[in-house]
Amino acid sequence: MASSTLSLQRPSGSYIGPSEVRELIAKACPVEQYRGKKVLLLVPDATRTCPLGMFFKGLFDQIGGVTTAFGVMIALGTHPPMSDEAIRRRLEISHEESATRYRSVRFFNHAWDNPEELRPIGRITAAEIEALSDGLFSMDVAVTVNRRLFDYDQVIIVGPVFPHEVVGFSGGNKYLFPGVSGPEVLNFFHWLGAVVTNPMIIGNKYTPVRKVVDRAASMLTVPKLCFCLVVEDGQLAGVFAGSPEDAWDQASDLSKARHIRYKENPYDTVLSCAPSMYEDLWVAGKCMYKLEPVVANGGEVIIYAPHIREISYTHGRLIRQIGYHCRDYFRKQWDKYKALPWGVLAHSTHVRGIGSYDNGVERDRIQVTLATGIPKEVCAEINLGYRDPATIDPADYANREDDGVLMVPKAGETLYHLRQRPAWAREM
Template identity: 25%
Template structure:
């Protein structure tokens, strides 16, 4: 393999000299050899939906249509997918009353300039775009109770429109199994009370609530039920390659299309790996590494293949620093990793507690070194992280902790990788 590895970092790459790591295991998905045009991939999926009639048929007798989309913490190629969805309607777009609802969940609302970057000028000028606000009860409607007892509060636009469509992209998700599909509804456009119940500590602690797993996953089960009760009728989900280009598209019934997409992503992103003393990873660059809150996903993926007592190095720009005030405050409220783990693993459920719970779980077992321009050493130490100003400094610190003969994994694409543990695999030299 090459001796210099590029690591995604913000909107650029940083280089890691593999010659200084000794014997190293490189864990990254195989490149997807797909030369088909992105728009063709999407159009073909929409023309041949799974388990559903086409959007052309679905839109025959309706007037008001709601399209639910991701916020800008996801690299969703909406400039391609939203126009393709609308071109699939029975009538010309001028016939319909179309609203685009941003599935912010408990994330902050998107600003106008961010909408223009995510959706493009044409979409922003043509259609009404609404930010979902989970804490604003005036936006919400009570859809009843889920089988778990959770009260299903969803954005009232779902009851004010004739047809509900969602778009999204599928990648491994560290506690919901995979992103996409039903997550557009819960947590995407759900109320705060509903999200907190779904993300409660006992659900996060379930051994089934983990990346690339849907079977027995209590969070996934509740989200899927919420999507059905919310009358989500049709989805378009895409799979992206390492350049964030569309390589697969899955349209149709929310369950069947999403399941097929998850199976595709699992095949595409699964890589055999053995546990090592040190794992060097990223959060796959912008927009996924825009803040530390999101970077927990990359840390959790690395935890799957680092030996207990080992070191995780994560390179993430964190242009928005920590990102979520609740997340930061919860960490800063504790004086030790032990206290953090104990408090975060216990009721009640509060905003962003789940993210801290997963971080605390990793901190309890491993040393975590953060390479970041956005978060300095003083703040890193308060967050129980070891700071490094460069990847070279981080590597030196890791070897000083584990010794010069420590085994090393490099996982360049972090949370979009599915490492499958096989301790019989030999490290590649």
């Protein structure tokens, strides 16, 4: 479709409105190019902040009347499926609108763990993996995607770009892998990111994981158009429309400018407050990932989320089995753990953070404490600290940076970095 990237950007404090978005959509999606076509939107679930309804409605109004099929798939990765009501809330439409104006639209949840819903599209060879991973791995990786993509003539990806612990910056082809992919490539590149480690990945653009994601996406032959959004305080600061690679390239530059805050000195205590859109620790782990770089050696991150009562709705049983540990805990006992899903092992290491494992003793750089609805005994079982959330008043942690205390009221999307790279990072 569009051969070059179209963009809108605003300076801090000024944002893009619906009428401007519709003008951009009209340029990126000329009506005649979509007449008689089947179009599938790939969009994130509710764990990513963005004005998704603005784009769903704008795209439907632009091309929905001339397409022969218009669908929306929630690019869940391994997140739980969304209910019909949750999908309507995500798209900012009412039950009445879904039954009238949008009655022709079909809605799907991706099912990563249902082989019948997946279709193989190729393999990344061991030689390619070795080159893409900078020599860290050499193995064939199977690539599968949701089979429904092939029922459509055009895929349109709509989603935000933020610093990300596994891939560097989210967005672009990440809405395909892991968004609508099968488990093999998903598990591989999550563990690749864990081996490189969160502090070395997050906020960097062309990471080994991004290279694997883009290589997998190159195997998908269905035409793709991508709207990459940069969101600040819930408002649209930038939008880039083009190929997933080019739109993401430009959006990640803006994300780097808008979503990274630099601090002069590390903090002994960080209270990282999880927003309500994070319903389990699997996604609320972002409150650790984005703050780990500014925690002092021996310091503590407290994930404050009284509303969270589950470790993971999808992977909770397995996480309780293995617990949360640093990377080398698994690498130095690899025969014991290598048969488990690598994506779950990766999550474990990302939440626990940098550490070492020698002679049967694990030493972690920082303490990670949960002040959630997860009971104290479960926190001990999974190797994390516990605080009763009722004993914490976030206001007690605010405005105390000179004391080595940082409070982040809505954690998980803004990355915090030290202006000078700390010694522990230079030694990695």
